[in-house]
Amino acid sequence: MEEGLKYVGAGLATLAMFGAALGVGNIFSSYLDAAMRNPSAAPQQQGNLFLGFALVEALGIFGFLIALILLFVV
Template identity: 55%
Template structure:
């Protein structure tokens, strides 16, 4: 019985890490959408903001990768 409860807790924790991955996907969409909106308003400044776009997307995506890593650790290391 104790092993079953521990197993259940592990799977609940893995399911909760999916919220981190979903949040990362939403953040990447927001970054790209805001860049596109700004680029359409001022096309001449869009080229200078491309590096900022990629940095913002990398930070947002890193949170999703960390959530995925936590999910793997919960599934296989605990």
């Protein structure tokens, strides 16, 4: 029973990867929408784009790390 619940917990922790994928898609779609409306402001916002991408991806990787810890350490 305990072994099965470990897999359930790891599976729930990997939902962070799904959230990260949604977040990255939302960030890039918003950037492209804004860049098409005002192309002259797009280069100034590129740093914010990559910062947002990195933070969202880090949260997804953190969720994956939690899943691995639940599977192999606990």
